Amino acid sequence: MSRRHTDREFEAELAELRQRILLMAGRVEKMIALAMQALVEEDLELARTTIRRDDRVNQDEIEIDERCLLILARWQPMAFDLRFITHASKMGTDLERIGDMAVHICERVEDLYQSGYGGPFVRIPRMAEIVQEMLHDAVDAFVAEDVEQAEAVLRRDDEVDALYHDIFLGLLQRMSAGIEPVARCVAVQNIATYLERIGDHATNLAEQVIFVLRGRDVRHGGKRSPSDPPPVNSV
Amino acid sequence: MDPSNDKIRVEGLSAGFGDRRVLFDVSMALPARRVTAIIGPSGCGKSTFIRILNRMHELVRGAWASGEVHLDGVPIHGPGVDPVLLRRRVGMVFQKPNPFPHLSVRENVLAGLSLTGRRRRSEAEAVMERALAQAALWDEVRDRLDAPAGGLSGGQQQRLCIARALAVDPEVLLMDEPCSALDPIATARIEDLIHALCADYTIVIVTHSMQQAARVSHRTAFLLLGELVEHDDTDRLFTSPRDSRTEDYITGKFG
Numbered sequence: 001m002s003r004r005h006t007d008r009e010f011e012a013e014l015a016e017l018r019q020r021i022l023l024m025a026g027r028v029e030k031m032i033a034l035a036m037q038a039l040v041e042e043d044l045e046l047a048r049t050t051i052r053r054d055d056r057v058n059q060d061e062i063e064i065d066e067r068c069l070l071i072l073a074r075w076q077p078m079a080f081d082l083r084f085i086t087h088a089s090k091m092g093t094d095l096e097r098i099g100d101m102a103v104h105i106c107e108r109v110e111d112l113y114q115s116g117y118g119g120p121f122v123r124i125p126r127m128a129e130i131v132q133e134m135l136h137d138a139v140d141a142f143v144a145e146d147v148e149q150a151e152a153v154l155r156r157d158d159e160v161d162a163l164y165h166d167i168f169l170g171l172l173q174r175m176s177a178g179i180e181p182v183a184r185c186v187a188v189q190n191i192a193t194y195l196e197r198i199g200d201h202a203t204n205l206a207e208q209v210i211f212v213l214r215g216r217d218v219r220h221g222g223k224r225s226p227s228d229p230p231p232v233n234s235v
Numbered sequence: 236m237d238p239s240n241d242k243i244r245v246e247g248l249s250a251g252f253g254d255r256r257v258l259f260d261v262s263m264a265l266p267a268r269r270v271t272a273i274i275g276p277s278g279c280g281k282s283t284f285i286r287i288l289n290r291m292h293e294l295v296r297g298a299w300a301s302g303e304v305h306l307d308g309v310p311i312h313g314p315g316v317d318p319v320l321l322r323r324r325v326g327m328v329f330q331k332p333n334p335f336p337h338l339s340v341r342e343n344v345l346a347g348l349s350l351t352g353r354r355r356r357s358e359a360e361a362v363m364e365r366a367l368a369q370a371a372l373w374d375e376v377r378d379r380l381d382a383p384a385g386g387l388s389g390g391q392q393q394r395l396c397i398a399r400a401l402a403v404d405p406e407v408l409l410m411d412e413p414c415s416a417l418d419p420i421a422t423a424r425i426e427d428l429i430h431a432l433c434a435d436y437t438i439v440i441v442t443h444s445m446q447q448a449a450r451v452s453h454r455t456a457f458l459l460l461g462e463l464v465e466h467d468d469t470d471r472l473f474t475s476p477r478d479s480r481t482e483d484y485i486t487g488k489f490g
Contacts, residue, residue: 215475
């Protein structure tokens with residue numbers, strides 16, 4: 001929004017909230033990158049220090065929620081501002097969950113290397129690369145107010161799902177054939193699951209960006225029209 | 236919107252005072268038994284708009300209006316329409332509570348009735364009690380119906396004015412910033428009343444409070460410099476307006 005609010009205090013509070021979301025997004029992006037580095041470089045210490053970064057991210061979530069509540073109470077925002085405030089809080093929740101996923105990845109890295117299981121990893125880093133791009137693009141779309149960029153993020157979730165499926169099948173085959181220890185396969189499988197979830201949270205973020213920018217709810221195929229038939233209940 | 240449900244239909248309405256034009260070609264339909272809020276900055280023509288709906292606008296020297304306003308499909312400016320009878324059907328409540336301060340509560344409620352014909356005393360008492368009850372004021376004033384209205388609180392005075400408007404059994408209630416002189420509790424009472432009254436009446440409310448418009452109305456119209464910029468379901472207009480001028484106004488932007 002290029003036009004400014006008449007009340008500069010309100011403008012400043014919105015700008016600060018926006019800034020906090022961007023900082024938080026930057027922190028979780030970094031956590032995913034470090035978790036992958038710890039995995040690929042077999043760096044246990046890096047895994048541990050990355051886990052500790054989550055405290056700051058958890059704090060971000062609390063502070064963003066607090067700011068959203070205060071802005072709602074003080075200014076009773078409308079239209080774009082109302083959509084932004086209500087979704088800033090949801091964005092904070094998704095970013096916090098991404099932070100948790102990065103922590104879980106680091107924990108599995110610890111499990112792997114403490115048990116003496118190593119790499120190499122090919123598809124996991126590729127999957128991590130895609131979800132990092134998705135997260136980055138969702139945040140970029142928010143900053144640039146670019147709906148098309150946010151929509152492109154939604155389409156990439158299929159790539160993530162396909163890779164996840166590949167990884168799962170590969171691990172299953174190797175476990176069945178007894179080529180690899182089950183413990184290693186389960187840990188790697190878990191990491192793939194965490195990355196897949198990060199992709200889901202990045203998708204949520206992109207959906208939220210679209211809603212904030214356009215007021216259009218694209219979740220779960222969008223809002224049903226009142227004339228649509230009711231969903232069929234499974235018996 | 237189902238057109239058969241429109242209580243008032245405004246078509247190509249322009250209006251002004253002498254050389255000054257304050258409304259430009261406004262067209263909109265106001266659904267029956269729904270609350271329509273009119274919002275917009277000072278001087279945008281909100282008050283002129285609603286004053287045209289009961290032909291009070293034309294009482295101002297130099298005032299003029301063109302275009303059509305239909306009430307139940309009948310043009311209100313048509314030949315044979317008596318403005319006094321029209322104002323019984325389309326009542327009005329103003330920004331500042333304006334009871335007759337020296338008249339009693341009872342006399343205030345019945346003031347409109349006395350002007351439009353005599354009633355038997357028992358009938359008048361029934362009308363008064365019904366109007367005060369509808370205005371959610373009966374329980375507070377039943378023991379002081381003969382006390383001067385000037386002794387009531389601001390919020391009570393405004394509800395008394397609403398009772399006075401309801402006593403003549405109108406179909407439409409126009410409210411011109413009815414809460415702007417009231418505290419939050421009195422405001423909540425009036426808003427609660429609006430929610431209840433729209434079961435029977437078509438209500439048009441002018442308000443400077445976006446939050447109030449969002450709370451009480453079903454439809455909202457945004458006027459800017461005499462033009463109707465946007466008219467939509469209230470839920471939609473305050474969450475995702477279609478026009479950037481509406482967006483700027485309701486989010487308090489300039490530039």
